[in-house]
Amino acid sequence: EVQLVESGGGLVQPGGSLRLSCAASGFIFSNYDMSWVRQAPGKALEWVSFISSGGGVTNYEDSVKGRFTISRDNAKNTLYLQMNSLKPDDTAVYYCAKYVERERPRGQGTRVTVSS
Secondary structure, eight states: OOEEEEEOOEEEOTTOOEEEEEEEESSOGGGSOEEEEEEOTTSOEEEEEEEOTTSOOEEEOGGGTTTEEEEEETTTTEEEEEEOSOOGGGOEEEEEEEGGGTTSOOSOOEEEEEOO
16 A cells, blocks of 8 residues: 655744655655645645656756755655745645655645744
8 A cells, every 4th residue: 555654844933944754655666756745724735846766856846946855765765855944835734745646645744834
């Protein structure tokens, strides 16, 4: 069974940082392009970032470029999202997903709240 378990969220002040993790199991993680997506309160799901299966290609939604960094450790079956210079608009539940499943993430997500 495919499982994606996100962690690392929390309450942070504007300008702060968080590192999200996603532990993957039930599939060959290193074979799949992965993404982070997020859903802010009352808004639709939004794609945030992409990383290729080998980690060599990354891409970001415009509002997070230069602030967020996606990475992966295929030996540990883990996906990461380093988030710096956080803004209140980054407040959302963050999900990891296979890129091909980015519109229907499987996990419970991890909540990030950016507030003073």
